[in-house]
Amino acid sequence: DAKTTQPTSMDCAEGRAANLPCNHSTISGNEYVYWYRQIHSQGPQYIIHGLKNNETNEMASLIITEDRKSSTLILPHATLRDTAVYYCIVSFAGQNFVFGPGTRLSVLP
Amino acid sequence: EAGVAQSPRYKIIEKRQSVAFWCNPISGHATLYWYQQILGQGPKLLIQFQNNGVVDDSQLPKDRFSAERLKGVDSTLKIQPAKLEDSAVYLCASSPSLGGQETQYFGPGTRLLVL
16 A cells, blocks of 8 residues: 555646645655656656655755655646646655555646 | 657557567666556556566566566566456656665556457
């Protein structure tokens, strides 16, 4: 079973920030939080990962709570091309990925 | 840099037939993964290779599924005989295995329909 829980679906207006939450209350001290997304008919695409500090790259920001029991992926200015299923995964060393059903994000014009 | 390549992209077979999928990982990536993704679900790991050795095949249905990575580069996944419930997308991923935190890079997948 996946170690994470995510909302089934979310909507976001184009141009606004999309904030995708993830709960991982049983995360171990040496496990990282990874985010991937899957656009229809494509393979999952890596977005970002982090341990305990907030992380930012050209795609998104990852905010991890101090107790590490939850995190939020932020897409600062969502576009229609960001419509996808977003997966939050906890993993040691980037292996043994267990995917849950993810969050289906719909970016609306 | 070329990504993970998979072929074929689509395959339709009848139950009890055999099928094989091919994966070419990113150049230099030591670790290769095969996942099965059933419609509406997240991917499920079937097998993980480190170079040409199997690291984890605990979720591979070994009575009908087999996989190999003979020279530590390309890999094939075979199903023999196929069942209706094998209809899914089969994803290949690779990671560089440089130590520390790894990032898996996925191919486009092979969509299998078993009739």
